[in-house]
Amino acid sequence: MKPLTTVNVDRPQRGFGEWSYLGPIVKGLAVTLRHFLRNFFGQRDVATIQYPEEVRQYSERMRGRHILTTKDDGSLRCVACYMCETACPADCITIVADEDPEATVEWEKLPVSFEIDLLRCVFCGFCVDACPKQALVMSREHDFVFTTREEAIVGIDELKQKGPIEEEDLGYRPYY
Amino acid sequence: MTVSNPDTATPNPLARFIPGSEDLKVITAADGFTEITADRSRLIGVLRVLRDRPELDCNLLLDVCGVDYPMNEHRFEVVYHLTSLAKGHRIRVRVPVDEDDPRVPTASGIWKAADWFERETWDLMGIRFDGHPNLRRILTHEAFQGHALRKDYDPEKRWVLTEAETFVPDWVTEPDEEEDFETQIINIGPSHPATHGTLRIVARLDGEIITRAECEIGYLHRCFEKMSETHSWSEVIPYTDRLNYCSSMINGVGYALAVEHMLGIEAPPRAQVVRVILSEFSRIMDHAVCLGAALVDVGALTNFWYFFQPREEIYTLLESCAGGRLTVSYARIGGLAHEVPADFEDQVRYLLGYIPKFVDDVDKLVSTNRIFRGRTEGIGALSAEEALAWGWTGPCLRACGVPYDLRRARPYLGYENYDFDIPVASTGDSYARYLVRLEEMRQSLRIIEQAIDNLPDGPVITDNHHAALPPKSKVYTEMEALIWHFKLIYEGIKVPAGSAYLATEGANGELGYYVVSDGGGKPYRIKVRPPCFAIFQAYPHLLEGHLVPDAIAILSSLNIIAGELDR
Numbered sequence: 001m002k003p004l005t006t007v008n009v010d011r012p013q014r015g016f017g018e019w020s021y022l023g024p025i026v027k028g029l030a031v032t033l034r035h036f037l038r039n040f041f042g043q044r045d046v047a048t049i050q051y052p053e054e055v056r057q058y059s060e061r062m063r064g065r066h067i068l069t070t071k072d073d074g075s076l077r078c079v080a081c082y083m084c085e086t087a088c089p090a091d092c093i094t095i096v097a098d099e100d101p102e103a104t105v106e107w108e109k110l111p112v113s114f115e116i117d118l119l120r121c122v123f124c125g126f127c128v129d130a131c132p133k134q135a136l137v138m139s140r141e142h143d144f145v146f147t148t149r150e151e152a153i154v155g156i157d158e159l160k161q162k163g164p165i166e167e168e169d170l171g172y173r174p175y176y
Numbered sequence: 177m178t179v180s181n182p183d184t185a186t187p188n189p190l191a192r193f194i195p196g197s198e199d200l201k202v203i204t205a206a207d208g209f210t211e212i213t214a215d216r217s218r219l220i221g222v223l224r225v226l227r228d229r230p231e232l233d234c235n236l237l238l239d240v241c242g243v244d245y246p247m248n249e250h251r252f253e254v255v256y257h258l259t260s261l262a263k264g265h266r267i268r269v270r271v272p273v274d275e276d277d278p279r280v281p282t283a284s285g286i287w288k289a290a291d292w293f294e295r296e297t298w299d300l301m302g303i304r305f306d307g308h309p310n311l312r313r314i315l316t317h318e319a320f321q322g323h324a325l326r327k328d329y330d331p332e333k334r335w336v337l338t339e340a341e342t343f344v345p346d347w348v349t350e351p352d353e354e355e356d357f358e359t360q361i362i363n364i365g366p367s368h369p370a371t372h373g374t375l376r377i378v379a380r381l382d383g384e385i386i387t388r389a390e391c392e393i394g395y396l397h398r399c400f401e402k403m404s405e406t407h408s409w410s411e412v413i414p415y416t417d418r419l420n421y422c423s424s425m426i427n428g429v430g431y432a433l434a435v436e437h438m439l440g441i442e443a444p445p446r447a448q449v450v451r452v453i454l455s456e457f458s459r460i461m462d463h464a465v466c467l468g469a470a471l472v473d474v475g476a477l478t479n480f481w482y483f484f485q486p487r488e489e490i491y492t493l494l495e496s497c498a499g500g501r502l503t504v505s506y507a508r509i510g511g512l513a514h515e516v517p518a519d520f521e522d523q524v525r526y527l528l529g530y531i532p533k534f535v536d537d538v539d540k541l542v543s544t545n546r547i548f549r550g551r552t553e554g555i556g557a558l559s560a561e562e563a564l565a566w567g568w569t570g571p572c573l574r575a576c577g578v579p580y581d582l583r584r585a586r587p588y589l590g591y592e593n594y595d596f597d598i599p600v601a602s603t604g605d606s607y608a609r610y611l612v613r614l615e616e617m618r619q620s621l622r623i624i625e626q627a628i629d630n631l632p633d634g635p636v637i638t639d640n641h642h643a644a645l646p647p648k649s650k651v652y653t654e655m656e657a658l659i660w661h662f663k664l665i666y667e668g669i670k671v672p673a674g675s676a677y678l679a680t681e682g683a684n685g686e687l688g689y690y691v692v693s694d695g696g697g698k699p700y701r702i703k704v705r706p707p708c709f710a711i712f713q714a715y716p717h718l719l720e721g722h723l724v725p726d727a728i729a730i731l732s733s734l735n736i737i738a739g740e741l742d743r
Contacts, residue, residue, distance in 0.1 A: 002593065002594065002595055005596075006579045006599070006600050008599075008600055008601065009599045009600070009601050009608075009611040009612055009614075009615045010601050010602055010603065011611060013544075013546075019546070021545075021546050021547070024544045024545040027540050027541075027544070028542075031541050032478060032541070035482075047484075047488060059499070059517070061495070061497070061514070061517070062499055063500050083666075086666055087665050089407055089411040089412075089413075089414045122414055122503065123500065124500075126414070132652070133652075134648070138499075171499065172499045174648035175514050175515065175648070
């Protein structure tokens with residue numbers, strides 16, 4: 001156990017330079033001038049991004065818009081087990097399940113409707129954690145707009161994976 | 177229903193100092209608190225002894241809250257949490273209250289801090305505090321019907337508010353005969369660029385001097401506590417992100433620690449060190465936002481950009497770990513959501529080299545600048561005794577000269593193994609608060625440096641599947657893991673019945689979670705002790721005698737985060 005050590009940060013005013021504004025003004029100008037010259041001529045480590053022409057590179061864990069993944073034959077992997085709906089803290093997922101008519105085994109479930117209210121969603125990724133089939137993952141897409149509230153409730157058609165997903169579009173998904 | 181799992185075998189060492197302790201139940205609770213159950217007729221006597229007797233010396237009132245047990249003989253319980261800075265002990269006083277007469281004498285005459293906490297208890301639980309000087313609703317609107325945290329209040333209930341803000345303090349209309357000039361009432365906020373969130377200040381001016389002020393809060397109230405009662409224990413984590421949104425990681429870690437304590441589990445060593453690293457980075461971000469904005473408010477704009485540049489880089493680190501920048505939701509009960517990315521160590525070391533430049537630049541730009549010093553020195557000063565009476569913690573208390581930091585006072589997450597100093601200042605004014613925060617950023621970097629050097633290998637989440645989801649690779653392949661997965665999602669974590677108060681050092685001070693469980697899959701009651709709340713209640717009193725521009729300088733130096741203030 002380390003002892004409690006304190007450091008006093010009091011800074012009494014010192015000297016003529018500080019009293020007369022001179023020292024701090026010169027020091028302050030030196031700091032801003034250094035930043036200006038370095039950004040203008042040198043390394044150009046300007047933090048500003050010219051969005052939307054230039055976009056930030058997000059990590060492979062970025063929690064963006066959801067994707068309902070598909071099997072090789074193009075059908076949904078989702079088995080309508082309601083795990084994501086239960087785990088959702090924002091209660092934004094609504095699933096309606098039914099029997100799969102084309103199933104080879106008896107009583108195979110299938111979602112007839114799978115809706116996510118993207119305006120309610122808080123993008124916490126708990127649905128992805130809850131899914132036991134890797135049927136729900138997230139993309140890095142985060143800039144979507146809607147003109148009405150109804151438009152923000154997206155169903156299977158909008159969420160379903162369309163073709164193979166590019167690695168740089170894929171966001172939050174199970175890792176181990 | 178019993179909500180305590182006490183250690184009754186050993187007599188409590190503090191009991192002998194409390195007169196009449198034979199009739200009071202004095203026990204040692206499982207979370208280390210000395211727990212006193214007092215009747216309301218004896219409450220004030222007990223509280224006075226607790227504060228005044230030198231052996232007990234409870235100078236800091238942490239929290240007052242109410243809990244509703246509809247099935248009990250006495251329906252309500254008012255819970256006081258106290259601590260002694262000198263002795264280090266912590267005391268909880270529980271007062272049972274009947275449903276037909278929900279009244280308790282006020283403690284606001286003993287600790288000023290009780291003022292707003294009691295108003296909140298009245299507002300949300302409907303318990304009256306006799307003798308309270310200003311017992312009005314605080315978080316909900318005046319027109320709100322009922323008390324939201326009572327168990328019989330339907331969480332689905334919605335109110336449509338049709339009337340505008342009606343609150344006008346009584347003293348606004350009273351003529352003040354002593355003053356020669358005509359006074360003027362001004363209204364700052366609720367939506368004002370300088371209020372950093374939505375809060376309203378009504379102030380009376382005599383010329384340019386504020387002679388009296390009062391604050392109105394609750395504009396961002398979402399009733400976090402009621403929402404968490406309707407969700408499972410793990411689903412509360414995304415909600416905690418939205419308390420202090422400038423340092424969301426610290427909130428999640430604090431909550432996870434409280435629930436882990438109730439479950440009797442501990443996160444693996446690697447998870448603990450990663451939690452320390454990310455919490456300290458969050459603290460740096462929080463201070464950067466606070467100082468950047470505070471400097472803008474006094475007219476120094478450049479610093480805002482110098483601080484936001486490293487903040488963006490820290491967000492990139494958090495995003496590569498958790499997937500979210502502002503609301504990370506990275507902590508889990510029992511550890512962390514995922515292993516950190518492969519380049520975690522490189523990223524942390526890069527930031528350790530990157531951040532100090534910006535801190536030094538700001539230090540050079542403003543710390544010795546006479547204009548800045550003139551704007552902040554002696555402004556909003558508070559003495560150490562006053563600050564403790566108001567329930568201040570964190571950087572604001574340390575600026576008054578009290579070296580109280582939970583990372584040293586009650587270490588958690590292995591903070592006892594790190595070398596760091598607690599910055600203190602003596603003047604307690606806005607300038608001191610600035611200096612303390614600046615130094616704390618440097619100390620946080622020191623902690624991160626030691627933590628990353630000693631980052632152990634191993635898992636980041638416990639393998640106890642009563643608390644944590646099994647790894648996905650097992651869920652896809654093993655029946656056993658799939659069953660655990662289903663049970664945890666559908667039933668939630670079963671936290672044993674009991675209660676615990678666990679506090680961590682948030683960026684603004686002591687962030688406490690008082691957690692009550694009835695053994696079910698959902699929290700029975702969660703009370704957050706937000707550090708801002710205690711700090712902000714002193715604000716109207718700090719204003720008296722200052723100019724209007726000073727009011728803004730004080731407000732930003734206190735770092736009020738509305739998400740945490742209003743919950």
